[in-house]
Amino acid sequence: MLWLYILLGILLVIFFILLIPVKLKATYNEDFRCILKIGFVKFSLYPPKPKKKKKKKPKKADEEQKSEDKKKESLIKEKGISWLFDLIKKIADLAVGALKDFFRHIIVKKLLLSISIAGSDAADTAVKYGYCCSAVYPAFGIIVGAVKCKKYGVDISPDFEEKAKSAVNMELEAIIKILWLLALVIKHGIKGLKLLIDLKN
Numbered sequence: 001m002l003w004l005y006i007l008l009g010i011l012l013v014i015f016f017i018l019l020i021p022v023k024l025k026a027t028y029n030e031d032f033r034c035i036l037k038i039g040f041v042k043f044s045l046y047p048p049k050p051k052k053k054k055k056k057k058p059k060k061a062d063e064e065q066k067s068e069d070k071k072k073e074s075l076i077k078e079k080g081i082s083w084l085f086d087l088i089k090k091i092a093d094l095a096v097g098a099l100k101d102f103f104r105h106i107i108v109k110k111l112l113l114s115i116s117i118a119g120s121d122a123a124d125t126a127v128k129y130g131y132c133c134s135a136v137y138p139a140f141g142i143i144v145g146a147v148k149c150k151k152y153g154v155d156i157s158p159d160f161e162e163k164a165k166s167a168v169n170m171e172l173e174a175i176i177k178i179l180w181l182l183a184l185v186i187k188h189g190i191k192g193l194k195l196l197i198d199l200k201n
Helices: 002-018 062-079 081-104 122-146 178-200
Strands: 021-029 031-038 041-046 107-117 152-158 167-177
Touching (some): 002 178, 021 178, 081 122, 081 178, 122 152
Parallel strands (some): 107 152
Antiparallel strands (some): 021 167
16 A cells, blocks of 8 residues: 555656746846746856867868768668658658647746837938838737737837937746646657658668
């Protein structure tokens, strides 16, 4: 009977781990900062911590590089160019499907964007403002439509004052649970393995 309690305890621990949220917080105000938080553990994604310099690995010899190029050429000759196009299509379909599923399970708690446009003169400011609006608003609409947003807003305004400078302020808070990440890895990982098997065969 003890083993049953131990098993239930392990399953409960795994279940609670899978419910741990993965949070992403990004801000931009002259400097970009991005923090990833898994439970109570924080990771600074940007700015990255300075890395120790690693010794550069010696470059491959010309003969090895030539043999690799020959392998690539022979693979295309053996399979045919249609095989290559089919492979590219399969990879693209896999990537699009994975991204769609990924974004579908993201919850954006906050997405705020504020842009102030300034140019060299009034005419230049107006042109830049129009270009910015035509690019940002549709892109923002696509993002909001692809994920679940609780709080979002975008504000673009021209600044016609002399010596004014363009400024951008952005706040992003997004969350996804480890459970969904694991499900996505399993679902699309199997498809990826099948693709690799087809490639080897």
